[in-house]
Amino acid sequence: MLNAFLTFITEHQLFTPASRLLLTVSGGIDSVVLTELCRQAGFTFGIAHCNFQLRGDDSEADEAFVRALAHRCGAECYVRRFDAKTFAKNEGISTQMAARELRYPWFEELRQVHRYDYILTAHQQDDLLETILMNITRGTGLAGLYGILPKNGFIVRPLLFATRTEISTFLTQRRLTWREDSSNASVDYVRNRLRHDVIPTLRTINPNISAAAARLSERVKASETLLSAYTKGLEAEILQTDGATHRLFIAALEKQAAPLELLARWLSDFGFHYHQIKKIWTARNGQTGQRFFSSTHILTLDRGGWLVHPVQKPTEISYTLEEKDREIVYSEGCLQWVEVEKLSSEKNPNVAYLDADALAFPLTLRLWQPGDWLCPLGMQGKRKKISDFLVDVKVPRSLKGQVYVVESEGNIAWLVGFRGDERFKVNEKTTKILKFTKT
Amino acid sequence: MLNAFLTFITEHQLFTPASRLLLTVSGGIDSVVLTELCRQAGFTFGIAHCNFQLRGDDSEADEAFVRALAHRCGAECYVRRFDAKTFAKNEGISTQMAARELRYPWFEELRQVHRYDYILTAHQQDDLLETILMNITRGTGLAGLYGILPKNGFIVRPLLFATRTEISTFLTQRRLTWREDSSNASVDYVRNRLRHDVIPTLRTINPNISAAAARLSERVKASETLLSAYTKGLEAEILQTDGATHRLFIAALEKQAAPLELLARWLSDFGFHYHQIKKIWTARNGQTGQRFFSSTHILTLDRGGWLVHPVQKPTEISYTLEEKDREIVYSEGCLQWVEVEKLSSEKNPNVAYLDADALAFPLTLRLWQPGDWLCPLGMQGKRKKISDFLVDVKVPRSLKGQVYVVESEGNIAWLVGFRGDERFKVNEKTTKILKFTKT
Missing domain, CATH: 3.50.40.10 (Phenylalanyl-trna Synthetase, Chain B, domain 3)
Structure with a gap:
């Protein structure tokens, strides 16, 4: 397990042995194993724990558990209490979403103040598979197929090489203790259906489905990188930018191999969705002056091209x-x-x-x-x-x-x-x- | 339904009203609806039916049903009997695979002899979703995410705009008769689990999941078209071909945005699989002369590049x-x-x-x-x-x-x-x- 962990870190160039790491630890199985692996590897790390005060005494016990774990590792421990319920109510969002919105800015603040190089989360391969299936179910383009990336800015997920079962087995072998993961218990309806109904069935077809999903994610991400390089190279020909106004040339776009997809790649940056972009493409030979709105931009059909500029006042829409x-x-x-x-x-x-x-x-x-x-x-x-x-x-x-x-x-x-x-x-x-x- | 059918045909440029169409009809729900829509649209078509003799009297009744259907439409009817069981046994493959291998060459032969422009199959949106999920489960790259394409050479699938439910509803409204689809009854274990366990659960999350899958397929296919154009454009820089021998330059590849994925796109054409290609990439600075084999090609690490040439004798491997x-x-x-x-x-x-x-x-x-x-x-x-x-x-x-x-x-x-x-x-x-x- 330690070897696989180190190989994954090297292969994906996540960080070096000299990096200062901030581990985000809930006290659940995944984050306990992440902590243990970092300890075994001899990495330099601190631990951050959020107490969202959502489960009364259990939340307090989680906090105490993580403090003790950090103490045993000789790691600095940062704990912050959040009133996730009130925040969620005020913002009109789910407590899950609230926890997410509160958590990441605090991690980033800790990283900067205490000079850590990376923030480590304990996402594993089954989380990735769940995310991919969720995105496919709800409807996605290429980007939804990455699932969860091993590295995204300062956020790094070095457990993405392992499945939930492998992590549990390691935990049992090492006789590690953990806290029943509060995030698992409060996991939403959709993820629960995927985790408990859909994925076990798919696993009867392919026991290694999580690894297959990780490989798919890796390849789609690489393809997306190539596509971005390609699109960027075509911009000189097709796109003209003048301040906040962009002009797209229809004739130049029509010469490309998959013009609609190229158009979709550009226009989605301006908040247009795919269904709309198809309409824009279909109407390209229509009447000059025809307008389409995203929540941030206005697109106007002009002679031989489209003009895209930001919405000034919402009343324009x-x-x-x-x-x-x-x-x-x-x-x-x-x-x-x-x-x-x-x-x-x-x-x-x-x-x-x-x-x-x-x-x-x-x-x-x-x-x-x-x-x-x-x-x-x-x-x-x-x-x-x-x-x-x-x-x-x-x-x-x-x-x-x-x-x-x-x-x-x-x-x-x-x-x-x-x-x-x-x-x-x-x-x-x-x-x-x-x-x-x-x- | 007829409008949606015609819109889909126009939007995907499947064929024109003047095209001569060969409909492949099993007598099941999907192919009966395909026939009815083509009849209502006033298209010119013939009907091809395969009798695989797998279900005794039922197979005979299927054949009679399709002949009668063709007669009612005033369409030419072509029927061929295949001994799928014997063929499957001789070739050591499943009867399903055998039916597939026997069917398509015959359709193509009919197309050429009777001068049809396209072969139409009755695949619909749920078939596409099943195929995508099956490919993801078994492990796939980008290509497995197309599922089933609306148009692939001379084969055209104009029912891909509709779900199984929409097709059934149309059939009931029109009071059309059909034969219990033999291909449904004999559908394999994997597709059955997906159809009856997995997809109904996913549909509770998103009732429009089939349409989402169709959109994903369309976008992935378009992205793949862009990637092919990009890869083709890079060949001059990275790839040198001399007869059957190809030379890949490592330094030129290393300059690209996602070199491993580019390498994978080229080497998969020579039968190398992704796991192997990763090893080849990792070993690029290793010892000159190191060799890797696919079932058709040998790759040799040379100074600054790889040489790829066909296997002459299997004993070389x-x-x-x-x-x-x-x-x-x-x-x-x-x-x-x-x-x-x-x-x-x-x-x-x-x-x-x-x-x-x-x-x-x-x-x-x-x-x-x-x-x-x-x-x-x-x-x-x-x-x-x-x-x-x-x-x-x-x-x-x-x-x-x-x-x-x-x-x-x-x-x-x-x-x-x-x-x-x-x-x-x-x-x-x-x-x-x-x-x-x-x-």
Whole structure:
């Protein structure tokens, strides 16, 4: 195990024996083994432990365990207490996400203050496999197939050569003690399904699936490096940058082997998503002046090229909905509308049934603005400011800037993803129903 | 459905409305829907059906069903009977593989004789997802992530836009009849586990996982196209070809962004596998003259570069096993040897326990040759020709040329992957046991 550990570190040039290392230790199996291997290898290291105070006495016991472990290794021990629950609540995010957001800045601070060269985490090969499968399931491009990299800036994962089973076996052989990993217990639903249902089945097909995933990750990362070098080399031909404005030349792009993919590589840097980029590509011979928006940039079709520049004011972002188009791709996803015979009883905030007789096409899809109001369904036709509405339904601060409205002649018909408006509600006089769906 | 079908065909430039199409129809759900969509679209098509005679009367009923379907569409119908079972037995392959090997050459023959432009198969989005997951599980590079391409030469898959559920729904709505798909019933163990255990779980995480897989496949394929263009452009700098001999310049390769991956892209064309290529890369500053073998090529480390040329005679392929090396990577995998205390009771043809006292290192690992013999374990020390032995244990003809032996002073100690030799068997006088494992 020690040999494999050292080989992996050398092969991936993670650090040298002289490096000063900061180990992040929860007290769980993986981080205990990481500590033991670093001790056996004679590396110079300190230990950082976060106490998120999520499990009462158990959290205190975790902390005491890690302090004792550091003491036995003669390593400096840094502990910080975080109120992850309150932070999560204030930011409107999961406690898992909160723990992550709190943890890494503190590690980086420790690294700089105490002059460590690298931060070591105890991710192993099964974590990598889980991440790859999760990304494939949710939808990913090439980048999602790296999973977890052995080295990413100052963060280094020297346990990525080993599987969970190998780590457990080592721990048992060495009779090491550990704490039931709090991160395992609180692991989210998706990762749990992968870990306990999906991966064991896949392992019956190939017992070495984790190593296969690590090799895939390595090769995809290398391919991505080659692609970046290639793309960079083509920029002189295709891309012209003038301050914050970029110009892309369509004819030069069309000459390339896979123009859409090249376009996707450039435009994703400006916040456009793949579905949108396909539309941009398909519409390349369309009308000059046609615009597409990401949450940060505006792309305008110009003669022979596209102009991309940053959004100055969010009010610039606005899409025109023609009845016949049936669909529009925008920065938050895709909006579709279709005539239906009757309402469905399903409760889905991403679906709205609107009275087509009350709507005047073309409609407008735009970000909500201060001062906007609607008469939310189920509130007896009373006016409500959208700013107040979003507070009431507890939309996290970070997401408020991304909420869209569908507007008809200056009136808001649907607060997309939240609530319809009484004035556009389907009633007994309605002759035509339009079903709007956000996907 | 028809609109989505036509859009997919246009978007991926599969064929034009004027193309003459040959539909491959088993009579199962997917191929019945493919036929119906082509009929509705008004395409010109013929139908090809293979009767593999694997299910008795059911196979006959499948054939009759497809003939009737073709008749209703006014389409030409081509049927051929294959004796898949006998073919599989003779070639030492699975009936599934046999069906595949028999089917495609016949389709291609029909295409040429009857002047069709394309061969259409009824693969859909779930088949693609299954293939991607299967490749990831078994281990793959970038190429395994395409899954199934919409267009590959003359073979076209216009149903790749739709999921199995969408196809079933269409079939029910149209009240189409179909035959229980024989290929589904005979689907192999691995695909069954994926289809019935793994994918349903993944779908609870993302109901649109099949579409996500199709998008991934599309993007990986495009990235691969870009990488090929890039690699091709670098050849002038790094690669020199002189007849069948290629020379790779190490210094020029080292200057690139991801040299190992570039090397892997070139050497895999010569039959080297990734594990081997990593060794070749690591050993680049080693001793001149060092050789590596694939099943078709020899690579020799020369001053500042590698020479790659085709294997002339299989007898050229031979590896030297030094006791201290503990491991050798060769064209069929990896061979490892380690000292152990005692024998395990597991029966595994890829493991051999040999009496180290009887072995004289360095050993030789080489392909077996006519005239080779051994005293197979369990045959009372009788000599047996390897050619006869391989016939007795029914090794398929196609694999016979890839069987290796471990040789000690001219005597064969292990027929790798099959049987040890009595002369090297561990006995009561043995003082040192070496365990050999092929992985």
